[in-house]
Amino acid sequence: MSDHGHHSRQWPLWTSLLVAVLFTLTPAPDWYGTLFPDINLRPIWLLPVCFYWAIALPQRFSVGSAWLFGLLLDVTSGGLLGRHTIGLVISVWIAQRFYLQLRQFPFGQQAIVVGLLAMLQQLLLLWIDGATGVLSKPMHYFTPVITTMMLWPLLFPLLRKLRISLHVR
Amino acid sequence: MATAYSQNDDKPLFPRGLSLNARAILLCLFSVILLGVDQRTDQLQPVRRVLSTATYPIDILAAMPSTVWNWASDGLSSRNELQKENEQIKRQLLLQNARLQRMDALYEENRRLRALLKSSSRLQSDVLVAEIIAVDMDPYRHTITLNKGLAHKIYDGQPLLDAYGVLGQVNTAAAMSSTAVLITDADHAIPVSNNRSGIRTVAYGTGKPDVMLLPHVPNHSDIKQGDLLVTSGLGERFPAGYPVAIVTEVKRDYGQPFATITAKPTAHVTESRHVLLAWHQLIDPAAEAAAEAAAETQTDSAEEAQTETDKPVLGQP
Structure with missing residues (x-):
């Protein structure tokens, strides 16, 4: 156990x-717009993945890395710098505070926690966008929370499999 | 279940530096400061430029699915379709060429008249074709990423056109790419004037790709359905005279001071895959005056030199 640092993947x-x-x-394909003309069903991806690594490997992935990836999303999505970072930092913070309990939760309960954190992030986005005057329909902020929760039971086993089979430590 | 996780949980989580709480709070505070500075000032523009340049590969990767899709659909489109498209393009080219011939004459005439009036020519015909490599995922925020950047002399605020009208403007130019905001973005406004009556106003984006709003037009103004709105050139961002939108509806409620006017952009906002970047550099009034003065002294000396030949100094190319 002492030489983890040498070949940690x-x-x-x-x-x-x-x-x-x-x-x-990635832009949504054309058929998405025709199928769901005025509803935003695209799940939030970065937050649940951050959440997973924060509870699985709290010593590897922490608030600093979450902040950096939030900034990456801000830069590439062309929004204000810092738009996504607060929500991610708070989510990873909470995940790390309670990682031992959160690991024991069944999928359903974990999904609820992820949903609550996603809701918090979307509320923050809504507030930031409202304060800076680029607000779109509030509905578009909250429908992704539902799809994100539905995504969790697929995402969690996938990341878990990835972590175990590739010996990520 | 817990046994499947890594076993070094007994190690102290953060043996060095600040505690988790302190780091989280500091990062949140820093984010708030970042947001405030980015919203209120332009000071982070260089940072954003560097970061956008560094993350250009991510833009390319994110655009990959649609790039592959376009490539595949191009490759699979039938011979018949291509022939039809070819015919259509040929016909269009013929029409445009005929129009261009007239344009050349008009351009020359305009240039001569401007020279006679000694007004500086603001017509800049330099354009560059860029390809849209990514579109923002948020349906209400209409920003796009282009495959041309600082290396191609793109600058912040540069107007963006397609074959049918004004499309938007460049937000941030990075080294090899740039992000642009479309005129239909809910956060965008463009100064326009009515091509028929000359009324000046501002057209706002709504977040819908085919609707723009003109909220500041008084009820009694001369504006009606079908009017063409062109760039007014005010604000010195967009060159004057490019088509922007066509008025689709004018609702006059005389209890209200302003009419409710909607317009449809003439540019094909959602369909363009290629866009034109136009060069319309701001002309500094002081520099302009200096240049004019220099031109005048030159003209004077030229006139002196050419008095015998009696040739018009300005005019012929």
Whole structure:
């Protein structure tokens, strides 16, 4: 156990976060607009992935890294710098405070926690966008929370499998 | 279940530096400061430029699915379709060329008249074609990423056109790419004037790709459905005279001071894959005056030199 630092494999962790950013940025295909003309069903990707790594490897992934990835999303999505970072830092903070309990939760309860954190982040976004005058429909901020919660039971086993099979420590 | 996690939980989580709480609070505070500074000032523009340049590969990767899709659909479009498109483009080219011939004459005439009036020419015909490599995921925020940047002399605030009208303006130019905001973005406003009556106003984006609003037009103004709105050139951001939108509806409620007017952008906001970047550099009044003075002395000396030949100094190319 003492020589963990020598061959700790971390790239799957950072790659999964990068993929979450890419999924957020990829434009929706044309058929999405025709199928769901005025409803935003695109899940929030970065927050649940951050949440997972914060409870699985709290010693590797912490608030600082979450802040950096939040900034990455701000830069690439073209919003104000700091738009996503507060919500992510608070989510990872809470996840780290209670990671031992959160690991024991069944999927359903974890999904609820993820949903609450996603809701917090969307509220913050709504508030920031409202204060800076670029507010769109409030509905568009909250429908993704539901899809994010529905995504969790798929995302959690996937990331878990990734972590265990690739020995991410 | 917990056994599947890594076993070094017994190690102190943060053996060095600040505690988790302190770091979280500091990062949140820093984010708030960042937000405030970014919202109120332009000071973070260089930072954003550097970061956008560094993250350009991510933009490319994120655009990959749609790039592949476009490529595949181009490759699969039938011969028939291509032939039809080709015919159509040929016909269009013929029409445009005919129009251009007239334009050339008009351009020359305009240039001569301007020279006679000694007014500085603000017509800049330099344009560059750029490709849209990414579109913002938020349906209400209409920003796009282009594959041209500082390396191609793109500057912040540069007007963006397509074949049918004004499309938007560049927000941040990075080294090899730039982000642009469209005129239909809920946060965008563009000074326009009515091409028919000359009334000046401001057209706001609404977040919908085919609706713009003109909230500051008094009820009694001469504006009606079908009027073409062109850039007024005020604000010195967009060159004057480019089509922006066509008025779709004018509702006059005489209890209210302003009419409710909606317009539809002439540019094909959602369909363009290629856009034109136009060069319309601001002309500094002082520099302009100096340049004019210099031109005048030159003209004077030229006139002196050419008095015998009796040739018009200005005019012929």
